[in-house]
Amino acid sequence: MQHKFATLTDRLTSMVALFGMAVFGVGLAFFAAAGTYSRYWADDYCYSAVVKMAGVLRGVVEWYKYSGNRVSTVFVVGFSELFGQKAIQFVPLAVLLLWVGAWVFFLVRLTHLLGWKTAGLNWIGLLAVVVVYFAVLLAPDRLQTIYWRMGTFHYTLPLPLLLINLGLLAGGWRPMASVITGTTPPRSARPLARRWVWLAALCGLFSFFAAGLSETFAGMQTGLWLAGLAAVVLFARGPQRLHAARLLVLPLLGSLAMMGLMALAPANAFRQEVMPPPAYLWQIVPVSLLYAWDFIFYFVRGQLTPVLVYGLIVLSIGLLALNADAPQLSLHGALAGALLSLAGMYGLVVCSFAPSAYANLQYPAGRAQMPACIALLAGLAAAAFFIAMALRKGIPFQTKSWLKIVVTLLLLAACLYPLRAAAIPRKDIQQLSVRAIHWDARNLEIQKTLAAGQIDLRVAQTDVVQGLEDIGPDANYWLNRCAADYYSAHSIIANP
Numbered sequence: 001m002q003h004k005f006a007t008l009t010d011r012l013t014s015m016v017a018l019f020g021m022a023v024f025g026v027g028l029a030f031f032a033a034a035g036t037y038s039r040y041w042a043d044d045y046c047y048s049a050v051v052k053m054a055g056v057l058r059g060v061v062e063w064y065k066y067s068g069n070r071v072s073t074v075f076v077v078g079f080s081e082l083f084g085q086k087a088i089q090f091v092p093l094a095v096l097l098l099w100v101g102a103w104v105f106f107l108v109r110l111t112h113l114l115g116w117k118t119a120g121l122n123w124i125g126l127l128a129v130v131v132v133y134f135a136v137l138l139a140p141d142r143l144q145t146i147y148w149r150m151g152t153f154h155y156t157l158p159l160p161l162l163l164i165n166l167g168l169l170a171g172g173w174r175p176m177a178s179v180i181t182g183t184t185p186p187r188s189a190r191p192l193a194r195r196w197v198w199l200a201a202l203c204g205l206f207s208f209f210a211a212g213l214s215e216t217f218a219g220m221q222t223g224l225w226l227a228g229l230a231a232v233v234l235f236a237r238g239p240q241r242l243h244a245a246r247l248l249v250l251p252l253l254g255s256l257a258m259m260g261l262m263a264l265a266p267a268n269a270f271r272q273e274v275m276p277p278p279a280y281l282w283q284i285v286p287v288s289l290l291y292a293w294d295f296i297f298y299f300v301r302g303q304l305t306p307v308l309v310y311g312l313i314v315l316s317i318g319l320l321a322l323n324a325d326a327p328q329l330s331l332h333g334a335l336a337g338a339l340l341s342l343a344g345m346y347g348l349v350v351c352s353f354a355p356s357a358y359a360n361l362q363y364p365a366g367r368a369q370m371p372a373c374i375a376l377l378a379g380l381a382a383a384a385f386f387i388a389m390a391l392r393k394g395i396p397f398q399t400k401s402w403l404k405i406v407v408t409l410l411l412l413a414a415c416l417y418p419l420r421a422a423a424i425p426r427k428d429i430q431q432l433s434v435r436a437i438h439w440d441a442r443n444l445e446i447q448k449t450l451a452a453g454q455i456d457l458r459v460a461q462t463d464v465v466q467g468l469e470d471i472g473p474d475a476n477y478w479l480n481r482c483a484a485d486y487y488s489a490h491s492i493i494a495n496p
Contacts, residue, residue, distance in 0.1 A: 345379020
């Protein structure tokens with residue numbers, strides 16, 4: 001009888017995981033639906049114009065010499081432009097799908113690395129959609145990091161790329177499980193010497209490319225690789241330390257190489273005229289530390305309810321997802337893990353804020369806070385998971401089915417949160433749809449004028465996007481010039 005009850009309990013928890021995955025998946029679908037109203041705004045014209053006029057390869061050189069240092073973005077824009085003008089409407093959907101898939105890939109590789117077996121892939125899927133959903137919901141500037149193509153490519157796209165890179169590295173270092181559990185890995189689990197060179201080189205190239213999407217992400221990624229090397233030196237032993245260090249060195253060098261390339265870009269001189277670096281570089285450190293603390297404090301305080309719901313879901317997954325034979329941590333070990341997770345989170349936020357601090361000690365703009373938002377959510381999730389592992393050891397969780405039912409019911413209640421927050425994507429759809437109608441009307445007017453043989457364009461100035469610059473009355477303004485190049489016109493002016 002007790003066995004039957006335990007089996008029913010396991011089925012119930014599995015069904016709740018599937019239900020939660022479906023609810024949060026629908027929540028993400030609403031954000032993706034809002035993204036279909038994305039159009040060409042601000043820098044979109046400039047990047048697309050470069051690709052259109054010079055091609056991708058020569059466009060990278062032209063962009064690096066005259067416009068900016070984020071060279072990897074030109075490749076991504078070139079790929080987007082292959083699918084035509086309407087492809088920009090599906091960039092949010094594509095990035096969200098990639099993001100969820102990257103989380104699944106990373107989590108599967110991580111559980112294999114640690115030697116843990118989950119109660120089903122549905123738990124990994126649930127955790128993946130939950131993290132991405134809350135990242136989108138709590139994004140410091142959702143318009144500019146989810147719905148605006150260039151903000152997405154600069155600050156959001158690098159995050160799934162990093163997860164893929166981490167998943168590749170996790171697949172190449174099986175002995176890590178012995179570091180966590182204190183056991184000796186079987187000989188069959190030890191990495192093959194022939195594989196690590198190719199894997200490290202691939203991850204190094206991946207790191208090099210991802211860093212070229214924005215200085216903000218490059219700073220955070222470099223900090224992550226440095227923290228990883230420090231963890232290896234402190235915790236790994238013998239051959240494990242050498243192998244892990246060799247795996248991490250090339251990604252670190254790739255990230256540093258791109259940072260050096262971006263620092264030497266001739267186009268930096270234009271930006272530094274407006275945002276000069278501080279007189280003393282050491283000033284960046286205390287400013288970044290202070291800004292990072294302020295960001296974390298006000299982020300959590302200002303959005304306490306969703307943060308608590310997010311933490312409860314991750315904690316519940318940690319209690320329900322792992323099989324009974326999963327490694328358990330002592331209270332001391334769990335506390336240490338939670339504290340290290342929070343410390344690592346703070347360090348990554350500091351690293352992501354440092355490039356903005358370099359630009360005249362500025363606090364990062366909303367879109368540039370997106371990598372810090374992800375670091376914060378990842379750190380909170382890791383801390384919640386360590387707490388869950390401590391509870392699994394201190395409470396006879398696997399032998400008490402009623403405890404599993406209580407946690408399952410809490411998880412079920414928390415998984416209803418997207419219903420409560422459904423008004424947010426609905427509001428995004430309402431606002432973006434109106435602006436999309438205005439943009440489409442103007443775009444059609446431009447196309448008709450060009451078809452009539454006119455190359456000096458005059459259009460009505462309308463509200464096509466909030467919070468970003470748009471075509472204005474000055475034909476020589478940078479955005480007007482970019483739009484003219486994009487449409488293959490001589491000039492373009494938006495009259496009031």
